[in-house]
Amino acid sequence: MKTISSSCEKCGAEIPREALWHFCPACLLEKGIVLLADVPFIAGGDERLDRNGVSRTDENQKSELLSKGFPRKGIGIARNFADFGDYEVEEEIGRGGQGVVYRARQKSLNRMVALKIVSFGQWAAERHLRRFRLEAEAAARLNHPSIVPIYEIGERDGFCYFSMALVDGSRLDEVIESGSMPMRRAAELIAKLARAVHYAHERGILHRDIKPGNILLDAEGEPHLTDFGLARLPELQSDITGTAELLGTPSYMAPEQARGSKSEVTPATDVYGLGAVLYHLITGHPPFPAQTAYETIRMVLEAEPRPPQTWNRKLDRDLVTICLKCLDKEPRRRYGSALALAQDLECWLSNRPIQARQTGVFRHTQKWVRRNPTAALLIVSLAVLAATMVWSFQRSEPFGHRVANGIAVLPFENLSSDPNDAYFVDGVQDDLLTKLASIADLKVTSRTSVMHYRGKHDTREIAKALGVSHVLEGSVRKVGTSVHINAQLIDASSDSHVWARQYDFDLTNLFAIQSEIAQQVAKQLSAKMSSPEKLAIERRPTDDLAAFDLYNRARNLLLKASFGINRKAALLEAADLLEQAVKRDPSFFQAFCELAHTQNRIYHSGVDHTAARLAAAQAAIEAAFRLRPDAGEAHLARADNLYRGYLDYAGALAEVEKARKTVPNEPRLFFLKGSIERRQGQWEASMQDWERGLELDPRNLLMLKQLAPTYHALRLYPKAISALDRALSVDPNDIEAKGARAFIEFNWKADARPMREFLQSIRSSNPASMSRVADLQLICALAERDAPSARAALAELGEICLTEEAVQLRRPFIEGLIARMIGDAGGAMTAFNYARADQEKLVHAQPNYGPPLCVLGLIDAALGRREEALEEGRRAVELVPVEKDAINGPIVIQFFAMTAAWAGDRGLACEQLATAIRFPSQLGYGQLKLLPFWDPLRGEECFEKIVASLAPEQ
The missing domain is CATH 1.25.40 (Serine Threonine Protein Phosphatase 5, Tetratricopeptide repeat)
Incomplete structure (x- = not known):
């Protein structure tokens, strides 16, 4: 049990008996001994702040304490050691809230690391040691590409330490010393950090000291969050701090932190910190740039941040809205999670509507209603009257039937006498599906899911299982070069025909007829089509029908491979067929894209993990780009290649975003994005993208079965079993x-x-x-x-x-x-x-x-x-x-x-x-x-x- 020998005359805090020379640990931490430029603020003084609102140490006070006998080696003990156990210490590279950080080489693994050693060394009080251990324990629980990972935690010769990844680059506060950052760059950084913070929140860990000084940028400019010295772990119901202490850095501290109320500190507190950093990045100033810590805290509690546009008139209004939503005084009015913040920033980056705007309008309306209750009542009354009139009109006047936009193109029936024509028939269905999927206004179920329903006719049940409102079905009969197609569009809710037509034509007109059918279906579904989408529907895949047949045979083999049927043989044969197809028609764009994907799969799966196979994939991609440099399919093939062949995740994700512009309904896009995110350790984002892909391809057994190992890897065993049960509901006899x-x-x-x-x-x-x-x-x-x-x-x-x-x-x-x-x-x-x-x-x-x-x-x-x-x-x-x-x-x-x-x-x-x-x-x-x-x-x-x-x- 801890015994107390005295109280601090300055702040009244209890001084533990083991504290050397009976210095008050709180006051030592406050004054910044050994912490220099990066110490969090602790109540009990009126320390001057720098231009960023960050506490700076008074060197005279430091010298005064040293003159009283405080040992200099307690400040930087590791400087005096060339070796520190398994580590060769090279140089000091930083000082954080709980310790000194050194560049060091870990001898056993021959790798460079960042080695953090407790600041007070052998003279550290128990409270300081507990905070240091807390930081190590909190960070060690986290594995995320935007959080600096912990390698080892230990103690040597009385010094607590931990080693972590060495991030070669700079600190964010150093980067912004010269002023603001471009808006897109700032939004990208905060979006990535917000996902990292959400990852920590999911594991019950709050950071509570998010600021530019705790964000490292690597050589590629990627952000990494560090310094979990003030983190709160889920199993700790109370902090290790005293009730009167304020932990954090004033300019980035949320109001609930400034009040010292630990019970109010929630994930919303970290959302505030992210917003404060975003404010600093886009304006070049912290939200509350006061001269002293207490003045800053008063402003945090009482004042609104200066409108960002007053610092920079060119700031985008939506980005400012996002920033100010984070900085709301009321935690419940901020984003509900760090993930929601990340998603809104990503919407802004991709020029999509943001969600924060809705909240801001509501707040303004609410304030207006309070100021003008009579006018508000009149407006509400008029709105009710108008709604009643519209309702009455709708009741009396029949409105036109509005068709929902979800469709499944079922396998067409083969009425040909030659069974070998089955590939041809499947090709007709596949091309129709591909054309319709190019329309962003339609939700088109993937071929992988619809192939389960070959020969089945209960359209209502099929539509319900696939989550669509309409079904396109039909039949094909081919006799020599003559072709007959019967196509029918069915409204699944009533099982009635919306549109039907029969076509008799020569084989040379196949692609024109397929374009006609696709356009008629889109028209019946009231789908809006852009000019590029119309062009995609009208474009002929190839002028060589033999090449088209080879392509269709390869696609069928790849479909079997996705179900795990003779996977290796199917992949290799499909690649050979596609090579033949592009040899016959060097302008066959779709075949080049499919060939690239197939070569990527062969390489990545280990079937043939050689440089030659990777080069073959690259050659197919280059050919596709020569034919159609702006096509989403080509960008998707390149993304797949960068991911599978080179582990270039950033490059792959950039290509995925380009692909989304022209192939919005391609499930492979979402599956690929989810796979990349999983490799990056962004497990939640990965699951969300896979679920989106499964909306478009709900019976894709391969992806359904991929959910289970993901949950398995996270050791969420009940969820893994549930995912497999979902797969078994699709195929109850699936042995795998x-x-x-x-x-x-x-x-x-x-x-x-x-x-x-x-x-x-x-x-x-x-x-x-x-x-x-x-x-x-x-x-x-x-x-x-x-x-x-x-x-x-x-x-x-x-x-x-x-x-x-x-x-x-x-x-x-x-x-x-x-x-x-x-x-x-x-x-x-x-x-x-x-x-x-x-x-x-x-x-x-x-x-x-x-x-x-x-x-x-x-x-x-x-x-x-x-x-x-x-x-x-x-x-x-x-x-x-x-x-x-x-x-x-x-x-x-x-x-x-x-x-x-x-x-x-x-x-x-x-x-x-x-x-x-x-x-x-x-x-x-x-x-x-x-x-x-x-x-x-x-x-x-x-x-x-x-x-x-x-x-x-x-």
Whole structure:
């Protein structure tokens, strides 16, 4: 229990007995000893502020305290050490509210880091240490590309410290010292930061000190939020601060913070901070630029910020509205969340209407009503009268039927005698769907979803399932070069025909007839069409019908691949067919775009992850841009290539935004955007985009099944299971979805029974499908240490036995693992030697590709090649940084942890494992507790603690 020896004569705060020389920690923090230019304000003084309203330390006061005996090494103890444990300290790079930050090299991983050491060193009072630990703990819980990640937390020689990513660049307050920032740049920065803040809020963490000095800009200009020294964690019902303390920086402090009311501090407080920073960026001044801290706080509580346009007349009105909504005195009148702020800024950036305008109008109206109650009553009465008249008119005069704009183009029936014409018929439907999807005013269901309804005729049920109001169906008969098409547009609510027509024509007129049908459908649905959209409908895809047939065959194969049917073979054959199509017609734009997407998938999925495949994709993209440089399809293909081939997320997202202008109804656009955001660690934004894509493609099993592993990676197991149940409602017999559900149960609860029971049901009811779940059989057998069953699973599997995203484990490795599991040392060594020769070829073919290298490291560890193994593991981690790939990055760290364990370095293994589990991934309780990969760590205290931390709550 803490004992108190005295009270501060100046501020009245209690001074803990352990405080050196009985200095008051609150007053020391207030006066800025060791914090210099970046200390948050703490009540109890009247310190002068700089031009940004930020507290500055009085050097005379600092010298006075030093003359009284306060040790200089307590200010910057790490300066005196070339080495600090695992860190080589190079230079001081900053001072924050809780410590001094140094550039340092972490020796074990040979990487540069930012090392933060508690400011008062060995002389820090307990309160200061608790704040320092709080910052580390808060930041360590967060994994977001716009939040500086924490690598390690520890204590050495009495000094608390933590290491974090080194952001090479500058602080935002340094950037804006010379004045304001361009509006778009400011909005982009705050939108990204708002998403990061929302991410923290979702995890119960409030920052409470958002200001330019706590925002770092990297070499690419991307923002990173840091300094969680004043954060509040969800499990702490009260702060570690005293009731009279004001924590924050005055010019960016929300009114509820200025009042010192901790109960009022909510996510809206951080929204205010973001708005205050936005104000500073667009005006060049903080919202309340007073001379003293107390004067600033008085203005925060009582005054309205100066209208931004008085600083800069060129400011856009909508951006000012967004900014001032954040700065409302009433928290409930600000944005409801940081995400809502981000979305409004993104609307402004894309020239869409903002939401804040509605709130502002309501506030002005409310104030006017209070000032003019009589006039307001008269206006309301007139409005009621007018509404009554309109209602009466509508009742007496029949209005024209207004058609809703959701449509599904169902598979056309093939009435041809030749079954090979099925590809031709599917091509007719596909081209109609593509033309209609180019109209922004229509919601067009994707082909992936409508293909489930081939041959089904209950249009009401189909429309209900797909969420549309209308259905286009028909039939095609082809005899030689003569074609007959019957097309019918049906209003699903009444099951009545809105429009129908039959066409008889020569094959050479196919594309003209398809354009005619699409235009008639758009007309019946009252869809507005722009000139570019009309041009898209009228444009012929190709003049070569043979090339069109090759294209349609490839599209059908790609559709099968999306359902997981012979995926590798389907992708490779589709690429070959598309190559033939563009060779026949070098002006076939759609075929070039589809070829680019196919090559990207082949490369990214690991089917052929080679430079040649990437070059083939790039060549197809360049050909598409030569043909139609402004087409959204070309921009989407380039976005896909930048994402899958180069991990260039910023570039890919920029191309996605360009694509949205001309292909607004393309589900692939939203799925791609969501995938990029997931790789960036923007999990919530990713889910929102996928859901938008699923609105357009509601029965896309591939995407429905992608929702589950995303929730699984977040360790939100009930939601993952719910997502799979949603997929099973589309296809109750989907074996992969059922198997994934059983695996999630295993990983969640460390219970192999759901997997075993699922496998038994397949074995008894559909034994021919056992090969499709052989990977699950292998995992179940390994978990239960059943070597015969594991070998039986191997017999059903191909060369690649287990995959986790881009990391693949091949047959010789699994054979070695099984032998190792049962204690067959000789058999294990033989198998691992085969595995090494196999894996080394993959690494040599792709020398800068981390996933195969991390597996080689694990194999070398099994063979006793300790130093090589650890070096390969480290190199793999460097090649796949989490900051660049939030999916594969944690997996590679996980494999490095396994490699260290197999190499006998348990300490390093536990350290890397502790790092791996901080990120979203499918590494869970079941895998750690039951699978033999982790056997070398069993009984190790640090490992058992990690395992226990992942156990489900009882």
